Amino acid sequence: MDIFSSLAEQLINGLRTGSIYALIALGYTMVYGIAKMINFAHGDIIMVGAYLLFLLGVGKLGLPTPVVILLAIILCAVLGMLIEKIAYKPLRNAPPLAVLITAIGVSYFLQNFVLISMGATPIPFASMIKVPSLTLGTITVSGITLATLVVTFVCMAGLIFFVQRTKTGAAMRAVSEDRGAAELMGINVNKTISLTFAIGSGLAAVAGLLFISQYESLQPTLGALPGIKAFVAAVLGGIGSIPGAIAGGIILGIIESLTKAYISTQLSDAISFSVLVLVLLIRPAGIMGKMKNEKV
């Protein structure tokens, strides 16, 4: 294979991984924007989503694939709202550190709940996405890659349309900027926060589907690594910024894939995190984040 097609393939691989990171990063960034907290349990929603796909489908109930996917998204959205209501809402006025620790607690809770109910042994789970691969000249793009790119593109476009063009989206942006002023407009802040968690968790379920279709093995900790990478992506892009999360995810995915192919597989994480450090040294608010002076 010539250098050009190998590079093109690596870029496409990077785009695939990166768009999954981006989808997860959107959840982090939206929740941060509206609720001003880092939801460290977000990665575990991906894991719960993946298990739900398994249990609703081949693993237990054997429902048809479209129903399985839809149900898993809805259930994850509900789970996100529940977590917010039970764990985070009582801490709305608590110091950020208390919220952070609670989020880590929720993450452990979800992992251990699945560990107890489903066991620690990895469960093989064949990909639910069956799309034929595509060959363009010397480059072959796998079916999963195609599906991932299309699905993430549709989700992102839909989300941006929702946030920028609808009344509820405008209300979300208003809450993100000034909660009190938003309430004066008649916007129900609690409902808006709840909705944000639902959307973020729904997107995490989609990410879970795409992620598990690639790795084809279930275990309770499967959400941890993509979760932390997506968090990095969100910070890289500028936490709170939706285009930032998308850019951050894709950049991180491409760096990772190029490092793995041309430098070293072992060093790939080290190199991607070094990029994060470098970017934050130059732009502390991230690529698209707003430089803000902390108000005293």
Place this chain on the structure above:
Amino acid sequence: MSMLEVTDLNVYYGMIHAIRDVSFTVEQGEVIALIGANGAGKTTILHTVTRLLASKSGSVQFEGKDITHAPAHSIVRLGMSHVPEGRRVFADLSVYENLKLGAYTRSKAETEESLQDVYKRFPRLEERKSQLSGTLSGGEQQMLAMGRALMSRPKIILMDEPSMGLSPLFVNEIFNIIQEVSASGTTVLLVEQNAKKALSIADRAYVLETGKIIKSGAASDLIHDEDIKKAYLGE
């Protein structure tokens, strides 16, 4: 029955007793001024009325309905709009989006109608409708905050320091607009540090000192009151 009736209100910030047994009324169609020095508790009272802050005791009645414990987001629906101190426009949203959020609780047709009214009153906002609100000047942001509050077609509008930080020219313009709003039938509760200006357009006023109402009466009387002159009018 008064339109707005605040009775024995007490508000605390942690241990600090910020509002002490404050009672006042606003009648339909009046312009009422709350005047007092910085830190007297004027803003706190407005925040408590629209439920951005919780009171320790006392009650707030609007048109006979007890709203002391109503959720903040339900207030605007009742016909009460609040132009907060420092304007608090949504800086990352366009002027048009800000105005539309002002009518968040209303239907599309009503929003469109209010929008035309607000554009008529503030032609400058129409010129800048697609501009991000954060890029407007202070005076324009004040107009936007007022326009946004008017979008809900309130029965009463609460205005917190609308003249703060504005050039004298804008201050006059803002006070003219307040008088127009009042003339069009909206009741006004105005908080101002610029006591002279406030008293010149108000029907009645309450004077606040360290969380307590120390004086009240017709604005035309208060403007000639020797103590008030000395303390607030700089004469």
